[in-house]
Amino acid sequence: MTTAEDPMPGTASRTAGPHDGAGAPEGRTPAPDVAPATPPEHGAPNPSPPAKTGPVRPAQATGPNSPDSPPSPLAPYERFLRTVRKACDSPGGRAALRQGLADELASPWRLYMHLLPHGTIPASPATRETEYPYLLVACLYAVHDAPNPRTPAARTPSPKPADRRHNxxxxxxxxxxxxxxxxxxxxxxxxxxxxxxxxxxxxxxxxxxxxxxxxxxxxxxxxxxxxxxxxxxxxxxxxxxxxxxxxxxxxxxxAKPIRTSEVQPARAPEAKPTHVSEAKPTSASEAKPARAPQEKPEKSP
CATH class of the missing domain: 1.20.120 (Four Helix Bundle (Hemerythrin (Met), subunit A))
Incomplete structure (x- = not known):
């Protein structure tokens, strides 16, 4: 015989809690008590998340020579001029390029023999007509600006990148x-x-x-x-x-600088001398002594 105090068969006894009778469905564990988040006080700054730590990357440089900048339209021509300078570093290469201008590029194969070991000719397509301007400029540089490799300290540092407006x-x-x-x-x-x-x-x-x-x-x-x-x-x-x-x-x-030696001080106008009649100086030998006045003899009566 089952009394009122005994639990029902097949059910576990439990202690009544504060949520009993609150409408929780039977067989589901009630949610634990969680304290609500306290809102920040009025005017107080919001808490910031913790700062991330890690290696600091240096700021990337910007400008014409930076990796992110677009390539210069003069880049292939600058590269070819470096090839020409390398060819002119040897006496034979410089002499061949200078002679090529004298021959009006009639025998360009000698130019190729000295240029191609140091770089390519970036002409597209690679024909005699498209490569002619490259050979012409190479010969002009060898004649006018390439230093003599036989002289001491003839090699000069590479020039700065050119400005395309400097035509x-x-x-x-x-x-x-x-x-x-x-x-x-x-x-x-x-x-x-x-x-x-x-x-x-x-x-x-x-x-x-x-x-x-x-x-x-x-x-x-x-x-x-x-x-x-x-x-x-x-x-x-x-x-x-x-x-x-x-x-x-x-x-x-x-502007052309003015040399100091070319600057002459302004001269004041010279006064014209006035002609004054001056007595001619006489020497001591030419000077005659003054004669005393002679007395006239008195007549006798």
């Missing part, structure tokens, strides 16, 4: 600014070159470059090479770039 128009503008050429003559020479086709430009360019370099006017070889490779198909764009560079205002540093 032939810029060179002729410097010639006019430094009074190496008259401004009118510089403009006429640039206009004459700009009106030529590719073959005539290749033929007359050595003389024009020789005149500029004889006056100490620099020529940026990578920029010149880039313009020559674009001339057969984009000559009109190159002409406009030359005109803009020629008429761009030159910085004050490009």
């Amino acid at each position: 032939l128009g810029w060179s002729y503008a410097r010639a006019a600014a430094t009074h190496a050429m008259r401004a009118r003559n510089a403009a006429d020479a640039l206009s004459h070159l700009a009106q030529l086709d590719a073959d005539d430009l290749y033929r007359e360019l050595p003389g024009a470059v020789s005149l500029l370099r004889s006056h100490g006017v620099p020529v940026r070889w990578p920029v010149l090479l880039r313009d020559l490779t674009r001339w057969p198909t984009r000559a009109e764009y190159v002409r406009i770039e030359w005109a803009r560079a020629f008429h761009a205002p030159a910085p004050m540093s490009e």
